[in-house]
Amino acid sequence: MKTFSISTLLFFLLFSSVGISQNAVQDSIMMKKLYTTALTDGKAYDWLDYLSNEIGGRLSGSFEAENAVKYTEAELNELGLDKVWLQPVMVPKWTRGFKEYAYIESLTGEKTVTDICALGGSVATPSLGIKAEVVEVKGLDELAALGKEKLAGKIVFYNRPMQADLIQTFEAYGGCVDQRYSGAAEAAKYGALGVIVRSMNLRMDDFPHTGAMSYGDTPVSERIPAAAISTNGADYLSSLLKLQPNLLFYFKQNCKTFDDVQSYNVIGEITGSTNPNEYMVVGGHLDSWDLADGAHDDGAGCVQSMEVLRLFKKVGYKPNHTIRVVLFMNEENGLRGGNKYAEEAKRKGETHRFALESDAGGFTPRGFSFDSNEINFSKAKTWEPLFKPYLIHYFEKGHGGADIGPLKDNIDVLAGLRPDSQRYFDYHHAANDTFDAVNKRELELGAATMASLVYLFDKYGTN
Amino acid sequence: MKTFSISTLLFFLLFSSVGISQNAVQDSIMMKKLYTTALTDGKAYDWLDYLSNEIGGRLSGSFEAENAVKYTEAELNELGLDKVWLQPVMVPKWTRGFKEYAYIESLTGEKTVTDICALGGSVATPSLGIKAEVVEVKGLDELAALGKEKLAGKIVFYNRPMQADLIQTFEAYGGCVDQRYSGAAEAAKYGALGVIVRSMNLRMDDFPHTGAMSYGDTPVSERIPAAAISTNGADYLSSLLKLQPNLLFYFKQNCKTFDDVQSYNVIGEITGSTNPNEYMVVGGHLDSWDLADGAHDDGAGCVQSMEVLRLFKKVGYKPNHTIRVVLFMNEENGLRGGNKYAEEAKRKGETHRFALESDAGGFTPRGFSFDSNEINFSKAKTWEPLFKPYLIHYFEKGHGGADIGPLKDNIDVLAGLRPDSQRYFDYHHAANDTFDAVNKRELELGAATMASLVYLFDKYGTN
Known part of the structure; x- marks a missing residue:
């Protein structure tokens, strides 16, 4: 009462x-x-x-x-x-072009196709694609410690998941989206060839999620391609990397800015x-x-x-x-x-x-x-x-x-x-x-x- | 402040x-x-x-x-x-048996199959099914006015929709579910052969929704079969009835209580x-x-x-x-x-x-x-x-x-x-x-x- x-x-x-x-x-x-x-x-x-x-x-x-x-x-x-x-x-007019293509190549040459999508604003890969070893990180701040020595010539894989125990999912998004937005610009500073970003998704599924990215002040000639991988794909890649740290990742994308x-x-x-x-x-x-x-x-x-x-x-x-x-x-x-x-x-x-x-x-x-x-x-x-x-x-x-x-x-x-x-x-x-x-x-x-x-x-x- | x-x-x-x-x-x-x-x-x-x-x-x-x-x-x-x-x-053990079958038959003999499902607890139709004219009502309270004269030998079609402007959907459900629960018992009193009930669903789609029904104190020999029709199916049937009030509805269901x-x-x-x-x-x-x-x-x-x-x-x-x-x-x-x-x-x-x-x-x-x-x-x-x-x-x-x-x-x-x-x-x-x-x-x-x-x-x- x-x-x-x-x-x-x-x-x-x-x-x-x-x-x-x-x-x-x-x-x-x-x-x-x-x-x-x-x-x-x-x-x-x-x-x-x-x-x-x-x-x-x-x-x-x-x-x-x-x-x-x-x-x-x-x-x-x-x-x-x-x-x-x-x-x-x-x-601005940015187009995805032909569908992206990616696979994981094991040390014995076995290839597993995985779905990716170019991030919005990304450059294309070279026409034959990029194949390189993968360095998994949980965020931008790990790059400096790894340095050029470990990142040059590699694909940086940003795999920090959205924080599931935040009740408001936009907060969880805010806590991760820097990987997508600035991941390529940051990785380019250390000579990486490209970046793959875990999708900003709290659910485990097979959909890669695109979204805006920026190269900041990275000179055009140094811009590297960036793509998203699904949450299932990210977990799969991460688990394979534990078994074979030197596996190769291949991706090709055809996007273009007009x-x-x-x-x-x-x-x-x-x-x-x-x-x-x-x-x-x-x-x-x-x-x-x-x-x-x-x-x-x-x-x-x-x-x-x-x-x-x-x-x-x-x-x-x-x-x-x-x-x-x-x-x-x-x-x-x-x-x-x-x-x-x-x-x-x-x-x-x-x-x-x-x-x-x-x-x-x-x-x-x-x-x-x-x-x-x-x-x-x-x-x-x-x-x-x-x-x-x-x-x-x-x-x-x-x-x-x-x-x-x-x-x-x-x-x-x-x-x-x-x-x-x-x-x-x-x-x-x-x-x-x-x-x-x-x-x-x-x-x-x-x-x-x-x-x-x-x-x-x-x-x-x-x- | x-x-x-x-x-x-x-x-x-x-x-x-x-x-x-x-x-x-x-x-x-x-x-x-x-x-x-x-x-x-x-x-x-x-x-x-x-x-x-x-x-x-x-x-x-x-x-x-x-x-x-x-x-x-x-x-x-x-x-x-x-x-x-x-x-x-x-x-209790009630089973649906073989899938139900229903169609609308126009005055020129054209048949349109429509999805239905038996309501839980319903009796089966006779083995050859029921074919009869349809009387559409918006609720149980319309039956008395129609009386035996208009309902005997017919299929009663309860078509009162859930009220869309109720914010709490359970209230809208509460306002309609009497058609499903008591529709057959009430229609049987007037000699109806069966009842078809609009699904308790606020969305327009093709799924018939089952749910419990009761015959109350209707003697076993007077119990009539009851089935649900989808919201789309109900609207379709209702619109056809406006064109051809004497069209026929056929349904057959095979449910059984053990x-x-x-x-x-x-x-x-x-x-x-x-x-x-x-x-x-x-x-x-x-x-x-x-x-x-x-x-x-x-x-x-x-x-x-x-x-x-x-x-x-x-x-x-x-x-x-x-x-x-x-x-x-x-x-x-x-x-x-x-x-x-x-x-x-x-x-x-x-x-x-x-x-x-x-x-x-x-x-x-x-x-x-x-x-x-x-x-x-x-x-x-x-x-x-x-x-x-x-x-x-x-x-x-x-x-x-x-x-x-x-x-x-x-x-x-x-x-x-x-x-x-x-x-x-x-x-x-x-x-x-x-x-x-x-x-x-x-x-x-x-x-x-x-x-x-x-x-x-x-x-x-x-x-």
């Missing part, structure tokens, strides 16, 4: 502390409408079906990415928004009724890696963001601020779309109040992370009770999102949708990030959760 | 209110051990692999169910528990150090439907429950009370195991303090529902802050679990693990309830969450 009465007290304390207790009922009703509409008359899942199954992987500069620009522009136009347009942005090409952010907006020159953005990124359909990363975030504006129209909510959906191009390997959007906003002197990104998969939503001052964060926390019926409970400080990040100096609140993260890295950047891995209800709940937060910040404003 | 300080105040208020603030650090450390061990050195997933892929569907009275009894008994024996035994219980057979609950325990004659139970049900492997329902709950005791041994926690794992037989079509366990507990005068069931799938755990008095519920609520790092937030009053339900009059606290429920009915009682639908981390998090609650109730006792 005591717990209940304290909770109830807390509820009223918090509501009254920002003076909105009289609005709580009205907000509950609006949120119920948003959730019900999303779950019974939603469009996000159909859009995702099209993006995944009719268009497919949408790597920046690809035919599919341009197709996705056209499709989403057309769909936004169907919604009867006040304005829909394309924002030009030059993006000149930058023209692409676009896709933008639509509902003009604000009272504050038309103040902007609130909801978005995801339209590009994806090329190995699958990018259903979770980030088709889900795009269709959820589109759905937010559609839900507002559907339930007849007329926002105070101008609400924009932005489908950013090139999050995966350049962030050009996010940077361009922020540049243009600054150049035009647009006042941005709030931005919410969905780029953590289309799984059951759990809440939000906020990158804002204390006042806005506290304000968001007062809305927790409104979200409780929808099992939305996570309101914490944290990262908003990569694409909205460049707005940071010119905005009150950046926020990120936080879906359940347990399955995310099973699919992330791999060939199984396909439509069937997304659950319709989970996707729709995410869209309604986003719409509810946008509604609340629109109604009560930011500080 | 205000929000934070109130939360912090609340935290201390709650902790101090039950006098355990000095223990909070110790509890945090223990819970961290339980979670880390489950995630990095767990056994639940391997057990589930065996139950699903080596044994398979475990319907009461089947060879597979007996196999599962032997396997889990052997595995519990491996854990070095203080006692492991089988508790005999007679269970005499009851001997089976067992599988029980293991760690003897309590200070209260050995007071029992705390953690369990799931070992039987499953026959169409798939029962990975989520309820292989997951069984292996999680086994894992609780294994985790205690592994981290060196010596419980005060005697902690029992009970793998109940026959939850799906009889609840004989749950009833037997409670009867025996009563007969022996065993004092049961607490029971926790996991029977809602192996998905990401969100929290617990509690069936207890206010004091025990309030006590559990004080532990919410301990669970927050694990994103466990749901502490509400509600149902414990079917198998532990019969203990109700003789126990302080019944509790149910509440995993995320969005995907559950995609798999429930259908051919896709297989191992690959279970995520290893989600399963393990559930086990650790259960172990943590058992630990806390064991340490602080019930009231």
